[in-house]
Amino acid sequence: MHRTILTLITEPSDSDTALAGQMHRVSAGLEELQFRMRWTHRGEDAMAVVGSDASLAAVLVSWEVPGADGLLRAVAERFQRLPVFLVSSGEDPPLWVYEVVQGYLYPLEDTPDFIAGRIAHAAERYAEQLLPPFFGALRRLENHHHYSWHTPAHAGGVAFLKSPVGRAFFDFFGERLLRTDLSISVPELGSPLDHTGPIGDAERNAARVFGADRTFFVVNGNSTANRVVAHHAIARDDAVLVDRNCHKSIQHALTITGARPVYLVPERNGLGLAGPVPPAALAAGAVRERLAAHSPPAGDPPYAVITNSTYDGLCYDAVRVGELLAESVPRLHFDEAWFAYARFNPMYARRYGMALDDRTLPAGRPTVFATQSSHKLLAALSQSAMLHVRPSERAPVDYERFNETYLMHASTSPLYPMIASLDVATAMMDGPSGAFLTGEAIVEAVRFRQAMARLAERVRADPGRPDWFFGAWQPPRVTDPRTGRTTDFAEADPELLATEPACWTLEPGASWHGFDGLEDGYCLLDPIKVTITCPGADAVEGTLESGIPARIVAAYLGRRGIVVEKTGDHTLLVLFSMGITKGKWGTLIDALFDFKNAYDGGVRLDALLPGFGPPGASLREFCDAAHGTLRDSDLGGLLDRVFTDLPEPVLTPAECHAALIRGGTERVPLDELPGRVVAATVVVTPPGIPMLMPGEAAGPADGPALAYLRALESFDLAFPDLAADVHGVRRDPGGRYLVEVVRR
Numbered sequence: 001m002h003r004t005i006l007t008l009i010t011e012p013s014d015s016d017t018a019l020a021g022q023m024h025r026v027s028a029g030l031e032e033l034q035f036r037m038r039w040t041h042r043g044e045d046a047m048a049v050v051g052s053d054a055s056l057a058a059v060l061v062s063w064e065v066p067g068a069d070g071l072l073r074a075v076a077e078r079f080q081r082l083p084v085f086l087v088s089s090g091e092d093p094p095l096w097v098y099e100v101v102q103g104y105l106y107p108l109e110d111t112p113d114f115i116a117g118r119i120a121h122a123a124e125r126y127a128e129q130l131l132p133p134f135f136g137a138l139r140r141l142e143n144h145h146h147y148s149w150h151t152p153a154h155a156g157g158v159a160f161l162k163s164p165v166g167r168a169f170f171d172f173f174g175e176r177l178l179r180t181d182l183s184i185s186v187p188e189l190g191s192p193l194d195h196t197g198p199i200g201d202a203e204r205n206a207a208r209v210f211g212a213d214r215t216f217f218v219v220n221g222n223s224t225a226n227r228v229v230a231h232h233a234i235a236r237d238d239a240v241l242v243d244r245n246c247h248k249s250i251q252h253a254l255t256i257t258g259a260r261p262v263y264l265v266p267e268r269n270g271l272g273l274a275g276p277v278p279p280a281a282l283a284a285g286a287v288r289e290r291l292a293a294h295s296p297p298a299g300d301p302p303y304a305v306i307t308n309s310t311y312d313g314l315c316y317d318a319v320r321v322g323e324l325l326a327e328s329v330p331r332l333h334f335d336e337a338w339f340a341y342a343r344f345n346p347m348y349a350r351r352y353g354m355a356l357d358d359r360t361l362p363a364g365r366p367t368v369f370a371t372q373s374s375h376k377l378l379a380a381l382s383q384s385a386m387l388h389v390r391p392s393e394r395a396p397v398d399y400e401r402f403n404e405t406y407l408m409h410a411s412t413s414p415l416y417p418m419i420a421s422l423d424v425a426t427a428m429m430d431g432p433s434g435a436f437l438t439g440e441a442i443v444e445a446v447r448f449r450q451a452m453a454r455l456a457e458r459v460r461a462d463p464g465r466p467d468w469f470f471g472a473w474q475p476p477r478v479t480d481p482r483t484g485r486t487t488d489f490a491e492a493d494p495e496l497l498a499t500e501p502a503c504w505t506l507e508p509g510a511s512w513h514g515f516d517g518l519e520d521g522y523c524l525l526d527p528i529k530v531t532i533t534c535p536g537a538d539a540v541e542g543t544l545e546s547g548i549p550a551r552i553v554a555a556y557l558g559r560r561g562i563v564v565e566k567t568g569d570h571t572l573l574v575l576f577s578m579g580i581t582k583g584k585w586g587t588l589i590d591a592l593f594d595f596k597n598a599y600d601g602g603v604r605l606d607a608l609l610p611g612f613g614p615p616g617a618s619l620r621e622f623c624d625a626a627h628g629t630l631r632d633s634d635l636g637g638l639l640d641r642v643f644t645d646l647p648e649p650v651l652t653p654a655e656c657h658a659a660l661i662r663g664g665t666e667r668v669p670l671d672e673l674p675g676r677v678v679a680a681t682v683v684v685t686p687p688g689i690p691m692l693m694p695g696e697a698a699g700p701a702d703g704p705a706l707a708y709l710r711a712l713e714s715f716d717l718a719f720p721d722l723a724a725d726v727h728g729v730r731r732d733p734g735g736r737y738l739v740e741v742v743r744r
Contacts (some may be wrong), residue, residue: 003127005030005037005119008046008071009087010062014038022107029116029725035123037153043067050074052472057123058083063093072100080431081129083122120283120381132427134421135200136188139181141188150183151413175742182416192217192346192414193407202423209430211343212356212370212388214399214680216406217422222337222373222385223249227256229369229387230305232405233331234259236654239291239298241328243307245274245689247335247397248727250305251653251681255694258654262294262301266310266689268643270515270542271533272636273312273566274689278517280322295649302395305333308353311566312473312573313529314506315339317522322356326364330395332356333369338529339424340372340386344434347442347473347501352526354388367395377528377577380425381418414537437578439498445528445576446497448585449474452532455489455589459596466600470553473531473539475512478503488527497527528576532592536627542636547627551722552619553595555609560591566685569630599623612721626719633711639684641704642691650677651742659742667730667738670709674701676741682728684712694730698739 007027021536027037035057040046043066050056050071060134061068061074063086076099085102086093102122105115127160131139153159158176160166170178182189199217207215218225231255236241238321242250242261254261264282267275280286291298304325309315318334325332334353334595342352348492350360353370370388374380389396396581428437449472456469479486480493481502489497497503506513513525536547547570554567566573573586598608598619605613605622630636656679659665665679675697682692682705692698692705699705709729717725717735730738 001034003123004053004362005035005058005060005123006046006049006053006056006733007037007039007060007087008041008043008062008065008068009039009060010041010065012041014189015350018312019107022112025112025401025449026115028108029113030120033116033120035116035120040140041065043071046071049197050078056082057126058085058119060085060119061086061101061108062087063091063097069094069097071276072097074201076100078436079632080433081126083119083126084117085122109671131425132423132446133205134198134423135202136422137189137198138416141182141186150185152183154181156180156181177417177626180417180420184412184414189416192219192419193410193412195403199419201357202419202426206386206422207388209426209434210372210386211357212389212390214389214397216387216389217419218257218371218385218410219383219418219422220409220411221383221384222335222371222376223247223252224409225371225373225385226250226280226305226333226335227253228406228409229371230254230259230303231256231332231408232402233303233333233369237652238303239294239301241304241325243277243286243305243335243648245277245307245310246305247281247307247337248683248690250335251690251693253534255653255657257441258652259297260294260649260652261693262298263646264290264291264304264306265643265646267515267517268640269637270538271514271529271531271537271539271571272565272639273473273539273571274310274314275315275513275515276310276314276518276523277306278472279324279519279522280517282328284323284324284327287325287328301329303331303333304329305335305704308334308336309339309342309526309529311338312531313526314336315342315348315522315526317350317524318353318355319350319360320522322361322366322368326361330366330392331369332366333371336370337385338376339375340374340378341429341434341438341441344429345438345442347437347438347499347504347527348524349501354390357390364394365392367392374422374425377575378425379421379428379578381415381421384418384422384425386422441528441576441578441580443494443498444580444582444585445530446494447582448472448576449527449584450490450492450531451495452490453737455593457490468535469596470535471533472616473533474525475503475510475513511540530574530576532564532572532574534570534572536630536634543569543631543634545629546624547631548599548623549626549722552623552626553592555612555721556595556598557588557591559609560592562588562591568637569689613719625721629715629718633715635708635711635715638704638708638711639691642708643689645704647692647696647699647705649693649695651698653694656680656694656742660740664743665740667740670706670713670737670739673698673709673739673741674703674706676700676739676744678728678739679742680728680740682709682726682739684725685725692739700732709737 070149085105086101088104157170157175160170184490190199192199203215226249234257238259239262240259244263245266264277266277342348353368355369368390375382375384452472459469460467477493504525508518534548534550537543550567550570550572564572565575602618605617605619660679676690681690683690
């Protein structure tokens with residue numbers, strides 16, 4: 001495979017000058033050495049290559065070409081240690097250029113082969129230094145072509161070649177993947193269980209890059225990382241502070257340990273989105289009151305867990321959370337499954353767990369754990385996760401003992417390409433590339449958000465069209481803190497939106513977000529997590545008179561090959577990861593506009609979504625009927641009651657699980673649920689917050705939980721194509737809900 005040498009010089013490639021002739025001979029020499037020269041005399045073309053081609057192996061620049069200074073700055077901002085040579089003309093560049101370039105080339109003084117060899121040597125050294133510890137060791141080992149006498153039994157893929165279906169598998173994934181699927185018996189790679197050798201080096205490198213004291217690679221997903229932290233930090237009958245907006249893996253950890261959860265309740269708004277736990281609820285006095293009110297009264301908690309950022313992109317000031325909880329707990333765990341990139345962009349300063357150190361929180365800091373699902377929004381393979389630790393004097397971490405808990409959850413047969421992907425994801429964030437890649441994702445998200453806002457304005461201004469369009473959940477106006485000038489979001493400076501956190505912080509009392517009890521700077525909306533809003537709900541008022549249910553829109557987008565991350569009653573979540581392109585988000589906007597035209601034009605539902613909904617209805621008629629049911633049943637208001645008036649805890653999750661596996665539970669319909677103790681988590685997605693946890697009482701027939709579940713069941717029966725995703729609920733043959741409860 002040819003690697004790229006970018007060349008920006010004064011001469012076009014078709015010039016007949018002596019310099020051009022010599023550079024053609026250098027290019028031929030590079031071709032023989034498996035390098036390809038991309039030659040231009042225009043600075044803007046060179047900038048485009050730097051911004052889009054990650055295969056660059058070296059850059060040659062003539063300083064006198066217009067745009068050369070911008071090119072050198074762009075190289076320094078994106079690449080770390082990329083070889084840069086000045087093609088000298090005798091002019092002295094500014095001093096900062098010497099910090100970027102590696103040396104000079106004098107094309108008319110040295111032979112073409114010498115110049116090509118010098119460039120190739122620098123490029124080879126760069127390529128070797130580019131590889132992080134484990135991935136580099138894995139590549140070197142794969143190149144040795146050893147016979148495999150250990151597990152796995154496919155022996156580098158050879159076993160697959162002995163079967164027709166195995167051959168199809170081999171051809172699909174390729175020999176290199178299968179040759180690197182190795183056993184932990186390979187000493188050259190170290191041990192993922194003892195954290196030795198190249199694997200240990202890779203974890204230590206990740207700790208440096210992510211700002212931790214120690215980092216552990218976890219190849220069973222962030223769910224396992226959560227269970228490791230909680231299993232290490234808490235024991236049976238401990239009272240622990242748990243963000244009610246927690247992932248189910250936290251509930252699994254409670255089940256494993258036998259601890260007693262005391263829940264911290266996040267805010268919710270009229271769109272059904274989960275907000276932050278308000279700062280007043282995290283203060284020491286409020287925590288003491290909550291512990292005292294728990295049944296039975298709870299003692300001092302050894303641990304608290306906070307979800308940061310939320311599924312919908314709400315990020316705490318993590319240092320402020322540490323200040324508030326420091327008096328209450330010696331260990332603080334941030335579940336940052338969706339937030340692994342936060343350290344690498346100034347947008348998120350102070351908003352990630354490893355930002356808590358002795359400098360930002362000097363007095364009485366708790367030990368901090370951060371668990372990150374690296375594959376979600378970094379470039380890593382699925383199930384790849386990291387667990388970061390920053391210990392404190394209050395709760396020292398004995399890593400050998402911590403590793404005993406880690407071993408209880410770690411696989412002794414990990415997939416080494418997954419470990420390599422964690423190593424590479426770390427390297428991609430190291431140095432200037434981390435800021436470049438995260439900044440690029442933010443820029444694309446800002447462009448999409450502004451494009452949506454401008455299109456909505458154009459629709460409203462067109463007298464020939466109904467004036468509705470989809471929105472994006474974001475502040476309608478932003479203020480530049482440097483000038484004090486306030487502008488509409490659609491017309492704001494894109495660079496301001498992409499770099500200024502103040503544009504995204506949730507101001508206390510602002511109606512656009514609909515959350516109460518906030519402090520200045522306490523919470524920020526992550527620009528790359530975009531919530532598209534459908535007509536029919538408001539962040540403050542909730543469900544409105546008319547509207548379009550989001551599940552219908554999601555079904556339409558799915559038929560167009562567009563799959564969103566999450567669907568609510570009137571919201572769709574899309575994620576702007578590092579893999580998003582303008583073509584990708586432009587296609588989404590086009591599909592949303594086509595949906596609007598179909599709705600306004602009375603297009604039949606079966607023409608858009610064959611087999612979906614009642615026959616003969618138009619898209620608009622189906623939307624009106626479904627939205628009317630949502631409105632009349634007040635599902636949003638009922639769900640607010642569920643999360644405001646928490647159920648009574650009766651048993652621990654561990655006690656419920658023991659009943660479950662010993663035949664001490666049964667499934668009952670909603671009519672038999674009043675007064676029963678649930679044995680499985682009941683989670684409605686969205687918003688994804690548990691409404692009933694194992695061991696909690698379902699409450700009376702007219703209580704919030706039963707009222708909501710009955711209304712949701714009725715909606716599902718009336719609109720089976722729009723049925724909610726309810727974890728912990730089974731359906732009988734007629735579609736009625738069945739809930740697992742403890743036998744009386």
